[in-house]
Amino acid sequence: MKPQSFAYVATSTVEEAVRALGEAGEDAKVLAGGQSLVPMMNLRLARPSVLVDINPIADLAGVEVGPARLSLGALVRHRSLELGVSPGALGRLLREVAGHVAELPVRVRGSVGGSLAHADPAAEWCLVAVALGAEIELAGPGGRRSLGAEEFLEGPFSTALAADELVVAVHLPLRAGWAYGFAEHALTHGSFAQAGACVGLELLDGVVAGCRIAVMGTSGRAERVPAAEAAATGRPAEAAPDAAAEATRDALAPTGYGEVTSDYLRALAAATVRRATAAAATGTVEAR
Ligand SMILES: Cc1cc2nc3c(=O)[nH]c(=O)nc-3n(C[C@H](O)[C@H](O)[C@H](O)COP(=O)(O)OP(=O)(O)OC[C@H]3O[C@@H](n4cnc5c(N)ncnc54)[C@H](O)[C@@H]3O)c2cc1C
The missing domain is CATH 3.30.465.10 (Uridine Diphospho-n-acetylenolpyruvylglucosamine Reductase; domain 3)
Known part of the structure; x- marks a missing residue:
């Protein structure tokens, strides 16, 4: 047209x-x-x-x-x-x-x-x-x-x-001392993602001193997940991915569509939060 x-x-x-x-x-x-x-x-x-x-x-x-x-x-x-x-x-x-x-x-x-x-x-x-x-x-x-x-x-x-x-x-x-991670799930690389997460971690001596976590695909816009941020903060970096993922799964209640169920979207969000947090925990830290 x-x-x-x-x-x-x-x-x-x-x-x-x-x-x-x-x-x-x-x-x-x-x-x-x-x-x-x-x-x-x-x-x-x-x-x-x-x-x-x-x-x-x-x-x-x-x-x-x-x-x-x-x-x-x-x-x-x-x-x-x-x-x-x-x-x-x-x-x-x-x-x-x-x-x-x-x-x-x-x-x-x-x-x-x-x-x-x-x-x-x-x-x-x-x-x-x-x-x-x-x-x-x-x-x-x-x-x-x-x-x-x-x-x-x-x-x-x-x-x-x-x-x-x-x-x-x-x-x-x-932000000095912060490291970042990103993960998404798309059916093919480059197509719009079904879910995704972006995470920032402030790392002090291997411990998460500050944290920002946002996800997409769970509502009509990207949203922060305060429960996941709280769950990761204060933990050793290697424990943060599981803690953040579990809190994400518990905190979110996305609306499903078609054959995509709410549980599936919640699992996807949790999985992308785990991957993005793990990437941040092992990633480059912004110079102080
Ligand atoms: C096949 C395909 C696949 C795509 N896959 C993805 C993807 O995986 N992820 C993704 O994020 N995007 C994807 N996109 C969208 C792409 O990233 C667009 O470039 C982007 O969404 C819009 O940017 P644009 O500069 O082309 O804006 P335009 O198309 O020119 O404008 C988009 C809208 O924003 C308004 N607008 C643009 N600039 C301004 C401004 N400075 N101030 C105020 N209003 C403004 C326009 O008026 C219009 O309403 C895809 C697009 C296509 C065609």
Whole structure:
């Protein structure tokens, strides 16, 4: 199928893009990599009257490594993250995760900002953003504002973005002494995962001093599992994976669909939490 006809506006600054969105009204859509939007337009599941192309905005493609955070412009492509944008434990995590996002042609065009704005419940970047406590920076007619990932991602394909706002950057905290792990279960490599987990562990003398665990596939959006975080904290690193997995299985009550039962989804979530926690427990630790 072909999309409904639409107007096209190319923008070269964030201010221009915000203005174009404001002028076009509710029906306008930002065009980033087009990897989700264009198929939806072709199927007429999305029928924007105006496309505001942000690809020419060079400012949105940058990466900044600061002392306390790694900032990714909204247009940083999955492929750039796969090739590596920063050293250390966080950089390694991003490289590994990116390799699980779709197939190469999609990774070359698809962007981290587009992925967050699209808010697919099975999107790896939404999972990572929630697990790590990312801040999402938005630009609108009133200026800039930042929201925590859990506040930004409201539900399946739903975010706190207003119609005249765009995502400009995602800021990931750089935590000294933390190590990270990721695991997912997908029917084929590169397809959307049925379940996944991302884990951060603060390791002090082989003991888990701090912990952040998020899963996807168990509800309409990536969610933290506080019971699993509590279960892993204070334990020797080698005991943390089983403790976190068991607590995940007890804490979650996902809704099944079709032949996929709630018990199956709970088991998948627990298994991915075990694998991701084990990867973090034996992984590179961010330099202090
Ligand atoms: C075959 C296939 C397999 C895929 N597999 C996976 C997968 O395994 N995991 C995964 O996570 N994703 C997967 N995707 C989706 C892919 O990662 C997309 O790139 C991503 O979801 C959207 O990024 P984009 O830059 O292409 O955004 P677009 O398609 O351009 O936009 C998506 C939506 O976000 C909005 N938007 C985009 N950028 C911004 C912005 N900066 N500010 C405000 N709104 C914005 C658009 O208006 C649109 O509503 C797959 C896609 C395909 C086609």
